Amino acid sequence: MKFTPEVLLVDDSPADIDLTTAALAGSKRHLHISSVNDGSEAILFLRREGKYGAAPAPDLVVLDLNLPRKTGLEVLSDVKHDPLLARIPVVIFSTSQASSDIGGSYALGANCYLSKPGTLPDFMAAVQSMADFWFGYASLPDKEKR
Amino acid sequence: MLIEETVASASVIPGKSGALSTPAPTERASGGLRVLLVEDEPADVELALKALSHAGFEVTSDVVQTQQEFTELLRKNSYDVILADYKLPNWNGMESIEILRAEGLDIPVMMVSGSLGDLKAVECIKQGAADYVLKDDLTRLPESVRRAVREKLLRDQNKSALEDLARSNRDLEQFAYVASHDLQEPLRMVAAYTQLLAERYKGKLDAEADKYIHYAVDGALRMQVLVRDLLAFSRIGRQSAGVGRIDCNTLMQNVLENLRAAIQQSSASIVYEHLPTVTADGSLLLQVLQNLVANAIKFHGTEPPVVRIAAEKKGREWVFSVSDNGIGIAAQHADTVFVIFKRLHTPTEYSGSGIGLSICKKIIEHHGGRIWFASEAGHGCTFYFTLPIEKYSTSSDPRSTSTAEKNEIHS
16 A cells, blocks of 8 residues: 655645645645644644544644644644654744744754745745655654554 | 932922921922922021022922931932031931932932031032032022032933933834844745746746736845845844854854855955954854955955955954955945945845845944944955954954964965
8 A cells, every 4th residue: 555644734824834735746745735724723633633533643744833822832842742642743844043943842842843935946945855854765653543 | 320210209398397297299380499408407498498599499398307308208209409418417418419329319419518628528529419518608509509400401301312212222123123023924925926926827828927927026035135134134132142252263264164155256365364362242243254255255346356354453442454456435435335225236236135234333333343444436445343352352362463474265
């Protein structure tokens, strides 16, 4: 059976979700992409609670920091403190280049911090190299039985 | 200068000798003089007040005898002037100056006393008394009070103007920071989606549409550079890596490394004499040197650029110079080159947003130094900047620049 990686995009900007999705589509990899627009939804999705009972288990979470209701750092902290979720790689994908955000993310166990580039070619290249790395070169953990 | 706290209550107590009853707040009489007397002799109080009212002052006054009363009334009311006797039963009038200082109040204190001798009088003035008037000759008192009050008013006006200026500068910096920071996000969207439009629909609409989209992309990208530079500019001094001992020779090696491509492309020679070790924020000072050297290379003439960096100790500061053999700057631009986003050339002649020199200026001023240039159009240019030795920089190199070895880098 061919492995189709599951990606969860967490971003409050529909424009960024579309742009990231377009970039991932451009990577020519066969991916399944889901998206949610705030931090609380992200946690519900990952725990398959409420309307997300049938949600797929992501192989990679791409997480924005500036989110309504629950910030990206709070989501990250919840994920890394949850034994069922902790092993899922989380890539922080944010405009912020503040050292406090970068350091704070790694301290909480982020697997990578990627700044959103300002121009389209750079944005596309960043997202595609992220997909190449995580789904082409990196070894991913087995999914937790839930 | 003392820092004055805002005294909320502007009430005064009508003059009752020695009274310390609860004051009824009254409106401050416009033009009236609010006097606090530190005096244990009622007759002397009368004389002083009489001298003032004869001279045309509309006086409201309180009289205190002890330090405790003095402090209490100062906290409760505001006064224009304090008349203090030097000798009091349990303290002396000079101590009132110390209390004012401790309370953070700036109110002129006139010593009104019997003869103390010249030495004591001078000592009073040294300690901060506005003037010294003999009880036996109160004719001087009104003029002296008038002068002290006028000086106080000037001090207040100066202080408030300075505070306004500082506040307005802070607001402006905050605005630049917030604006540039918050503009980045929507601007990134505009840039990305106009670029996506250009990529996906090029040739599918008509030639006009392609041109319009190109203008939109170009505008968004230029604005991104401006916003990014504005943010970098407004960040100077906001977040500091901290001040440390910086060997400027090492800094120059970093500059050469960072500018390697530009140096090679232009066949530039970068020459620096043995530079001092200074105390500064290294990453900021690196930006200054790098911007100045990069400019020197960018604005080259027909000859390959030769850029010399030197430092000379003059008095209590280091004077750095970065000189080139480039196109130079005409004298009439002396005031404008340091202005943010000010460019003297079109983007097709020379690239750049015009932020470099304003960043240099802000960094150098942040370090307590100055920056300027000397140039003649067509005959190269020398930028100078200073770093104070006392506050921020110290010399570790006793060798004079004339005997210094030279490091020369050719492309």
